[in-house]
Amino acid sequence: MCYLYAAKSAFELPKWGPNLEEFQRRFDPELTYGEGPNRLKNLYFAYLVEMRALAKVAPYLEEELFYTGNEKEDTEVKTRVKDLLDIIRSFPNHFDESKLFQGDSVKLKEDFKILFRNISRIMDCVGCDKCRLWGKVQITGMGTALKILFSGDSMGPLSTVTREHRKSKVPFQLTRGEIVSLFNAFGRLSKSIHEIEAFRDMAR
Numbered sequence: 001m002c003y004l005y006a007a008k009s010a011f012e013l014p015k016w017g018p019n020l021e022e023f024q025r026r027f028d029p030e031l032t033y034g035e036g037p038n039r040l041k042n043l044y045f046a047y048l049v050e051m052r053a054l055a056k057v058a059p060y061l062e063e064e065l066f067y068t069g070n071e072k073e074d075t076e077v078k079t080r081v082k083d084l085l086d087i088i089r090s091f092p093n094h095f096d097e098s099k100l101f102q103g104d105s106v107k108l109k110e111d112f113k114i115l116f117r118n119i120s121r122i123m124d125c126v127g128c129d130k131c132r133l134w135g136k137v138q139i140t141g142m143g144t145a146l147k148i149l150f151s152g153d154s155m156g157p158l159s160t161v162t163r164e165h166r167k168s169k170v171p172f173q174l175t176r177g178e179i180v181s182l183f184n185a186f187g188r189l190s191k192s193i194h195e196i197e198a199f200r201d202m203a204r
Contacts, residue, residue: 002026003195023199040196046142047189051088052095053145054186056152058085059162098155109150116143141185144178
């Protein structure tokens with residue numbers, strides 16, 4: 001929102017571009033009564049959670065059939081997904097979900113389901129169609145990430161989820177919508193972090 005900001009003028013069409021002043025208004029500690037840094041921490045935390053989920057579910061996704069209706073595009077999508085997963089797995093300091101989600105994992109999972117269902121209902125009240133769509137994609141993406149982190153035989157930075165877990169006592173499976181939402185949500189967070197670094201360079 002700050003990086004593609006419409007600079008309006010009474011006599012010209014809006015010009016879209018980075019707006020450092022707007023970024024500082026939303027995230028500067030002094031202008032946000034100390035809340036700005038917490039907002040940025042939440043952004044980075046969400047990014048790490050979704051990246052860890054993709055690393056954990058990588059074996060499952062590498063065996064997934066990505067059907068677009070075009071054989072050439074199917075092959076290209078599968079190759080790009082594998083390249084992305086290889087980059088993610090090379091990250092040295094993955095988020096350790098076992099330290100955060102301690103206690104009764106079944107109860108935590110149900111609590112998160114209720115929470116995300118309520119947030120989704122709130123999103124239904126948003127008037128802007130585009131905002132509502134992207135909000136729901138983000139919510140579904142994070143919900144999918146948490147579903148992955150709670151799945152498998154264990155939790156922790158070395159645990160994974162494979163297609164074999166479809167046959168487990170608690171079957172694991174991702175829908176097409178969940179996979180699309182997770183990739184889109186992670187892409188949006190990645191773009192936001194890249195833009196934050198650009199603003200930091202501008203502020204220097």
